[in-house]
Amino acid sequence: MPRQPRLDAPGLLHHVIARGVNRGKIFRDARDRTDFLGRLAKMLSWSGSRCFAWALMPNHFHLLIQSGVQRLGRLMQRILTGYAINFNLRHGRVGHLFQNRFKSILCQKDAYFQELVRYIHLNPFRAGLVQTLEELDAYPWTGHAVLMGRTQAPWQELDTTLSWWGQELQAARNCYRRFLSDSLAEPEPEYLERGTALRTVLGEGQRASLSDSREIRLLGDDDFASRVIAQAEAKEIYRRQVRPAGLTLDAICRDLCSELELPIEEALSRSKKPAVSRFRALAAYHAVDDLGWRAVDVARFLGVSEPSLSVARERGRVLCSDPSEMAMGSDGN
Numbered sequence: 001m002p003r004q005p006r007l008d009a010p011g012l013l014h015h016v017i018a019r020g021v022n023r024g025k026i027f028r029d030a031r032d033r034t035d036f037l038g039r040l041a042k043m044l045s046w047s048g049s050r051c052f053a054w055a056l057m058p059n060h061f062h063l064l065i066q067s068g069v070q071r072l073g074r075l076m077q078r079i080l081t082g083y084a085i086n087f088n089l090r091h092g093r094v095g096h097l098f099q100n101r102f103k104s105i106l107c108q109k110d111a112y113f114q115e116l117v118r119y120i121h122l123n124p125f126r127a128g129l130v131q132t133l134e135e136l137d138a139y140p141w142t143g144h145a146v147l148m149g150r151t152q153a154p155w156q157e158l159d160t161t162l163s164w165w166g167q168e169l170q171a172a173r174n175c176y177r178r179f180l181s182d183s184l185a186e187p188e189p190e191y192l193e194r195g196t197a198l199r200t201v202l203g204e205g206q207r208a209s210l211s212d213s214r215e216i217r218l219l220g221d222d223d224f225a226s227r228v229i230a231q232a233e234a235k236e237i238y239r240r241q242v243r244p245a246g247l248t249l250d251a252i253c254r255d256l257c258s259e260l261e262l263p264i265e266e267a268l269s270r271s272k273k274p275a276v277s278r279f280r281a282l283a284a285y286h287a288v289d290d291l292g293w294r295a296v297d298v299a300r301f302l303g304v305s306e307p308s309l310s311v312a313r314e315r316g317r318v319l320c321s322d323p324s325e326m327a328m329g330s331d332g333n
Helices: 030-047 072-091 109-121 133-138 158-162 169-181 222-242 249-260 274-290 295-302 306-321 323-327
Strands: 013-019 050-056 060-066 103-107 196-200 214-219
Touching: 013 072, 013 109, 030 050, 030 060, 030 072, 050 109, 050 158, 060 109, 103 109, 109 169, 109 214, 133 169, 158 169, 214 222, 249 274, 249 295, 274 295, 274 306, 295 306
Parallel strands: 103 214
Antiparallel strands: 013 060, 013 103, 050 060, 196 214
8 A cells, every 4th residue: 555645735844754673873973963964955946945944863863844835745755765775885784774654743833833842852852962051052953053043053043033022132032031931840851843733534435545645744723624624624625525526637638638729749749848848847747746646657658767756846846836927938848
């Protein structure tokens, strides 16, 4: 059974956690950590995502990320795959580095943002890697030192994050630091890492088995949960209704060709014309990401390789997020 895609959309806030396999170390030295942060910076820029808080621990990491035009899964896949390959080469090891998939918890921003920043940045203190808040201020492997002005990370959202504690920089820093200090004697709020597990199915009146459902982990009130689940169910229902209705890959492509005023023969050719490139991007994104067709089947139908299809899907996501791009003449596969 293929894994269900994660629920994601531009602007959604995620608490992302990934752990080493068998609780093993994923960071052994400063070079490992610097390599990971470099990859994170590059992929944030590529994806249009924003990072508000982060912490690198010996055997896991935390990120607080707001999705951009590229989906979270693709962002993390690029970071983790490249990092794991480089880690194994550097340390002479083989096999998986990370335990299963990374975990992501959808978060209601206005209700949990400050708590999540505090929870993530206090991880080294809670784990005993630093003994005092003063040591944490200078600890280079969390975003806390960036917020305190002790180190720099241009890719981290400094001003936006601190604005939750005040509009003037130094006053906001002081307020933020007191916010951390006031909680040091309190138990660690583990619910921020667990979230609430909700299972969404096809919706009322739809026949669904457990295999048709998807578990979503989130932090938020009932209204937030309802909106998230409604979005997930609507997409699941859409996916399962179009195929019984006879919407084949051929039909999708012909409808798209009609909309783009492009002959189907030209659309399915190996041409690199901008119009064909746009068709390929939109067809790939719609078929795989919206309707759930297997990437290998869509690639075969379009006559492209799977890596080329992956690139096309990402461009299709951008085109759908910004329709003005449809009129642009840039090429690409």
